[in-house]
Amino acid sequence: MIQQRPPVDAASAAHDRVYRTLRTRIMHGEIGPGAALTLRGIGREFGVSMTPAREAMRRLVAEGALQLSNSGRASTPDLSQDRIEELAALRALLEVELASRALPRAHMALIERMHSINMVIAEQVQKRDAVGYIRTNLEFHRALYLRAQAPAMLAMAETVWLQLGPTMRALYGRLRRTEAPQYHRLILAALKAGDEPGLRLAVRSDVTQGLKLLTR
Amino acid sequence: MIQQRPPVDAASAAHDRVYRTLRTRIMHGEIGPGAALTLRGIGREFGVSMTPAREAMRRLVAEGALQLSNSGRASTPDLSQDRIEELAALRALLEVELASRALPRAHMALIERMHSINMVIAEQVQKRDAVGYIRTNLEFHRALYLRAQAPAMLAMAETVWLQLGPTMRALYGRLRRTEAPQYHRLILAALKAGDEPGLRLAVRSDVTQGLKLLTR
DNA sequence: CCCGGGGTTTTGTGATCACATGAGGGGATG
């Protein structure tokens, strides 16, 4: 067989490329809940052998982005009601803290950038673009949390997003809304005012609102 | 080569056995910060090839139990001061919530079990058994948090424990204490009294006390 | 005594293969 040897420049390793692509796909809700993934299928799609595909899959399983059946088959998780509520509670816990830590460092440039991101969200809601909505919504939150200077905490929050990805797709897919999330405006207002209690409440409301639509 | 085929009974898969063993070792502080691990070394120790060793290592890296150098070498993390403080804050955030959720379900049998675990901790402090101390201390906390019925949250807390494992070893190794942690008594008292604010404060104090010894 | 250079060894990455097992489908039987 032809053995080509691409450079192993850390970030360009095959397993890492596969991992990042799949991770983004799952986090953004491009894959619905319960979808199955196979090692040879992934390998075929990315033009690699089973080895890097397996490493990427293991990593995603470790982060909760994929579930393993008792026979080793991997699929995106189909979360129970309890699990969804628990993950929403985790989002609230982590993101309220992140927002709180970011508040003193949130200058006008950041707020303006978040505002423009929110405009994009409004467009995507109009266009019924569920994946774009999820991606841009996460971008909105991440822009704020990056200012918290708390990488471990942000990583944990992203892990929760990852676990909720496929479920969020199912949620927003059936959602019939025509305007951007109301709580984003509250978040922006609290940031401008330097109002920490208001910010905490607005973030908590924003991250738990989606859940409400699933439980009823 | 001799190809022996052990049963693949899910939990008995080689990569899983390697993973669980290493995870326990790291979480309990049996490995100091900055220790390097090699795929062939792990394979040799567990009598397996590089393949399951690699999967176990990747999984541990994904959970933050191991760091990857820019050339792919794995080692236990040597945490910066900021990182330690952040992880301590995460412990506080998660474990206070877990304790709070466990409180209504904490009956007398649990409290007695936690009390007896605390006795073991006192013994291990006497014997200067750092690893035993860490292990039993985690057992104390886990016994309580299991009652919270929040598996995702507990998993996150354990991930934080895992990242702090090697550092905890370094910490308790240099610690010269002769009695069990004072805040455990406060936790037990608050549990008996059903005092939620007291419990939250006691847990927060307990998980952040160790940090204080590192920062001064 | 310190520092750099070159050769050797170790190490991670990815491909390929053998094997056992679980899943899926088709046909026979009630």
Add this chain to the structure above:
DNA sequence: CATCCCCTCATGTGATCACAAAACCCCGGG
């Protein structure tokens, strides 16, 4: 028409190998 069984195929697991690069070591020069 439903149900169960068997056969086939697909899939995960683990071993082994080739290769490139990083790490290490030892020695010579300053």
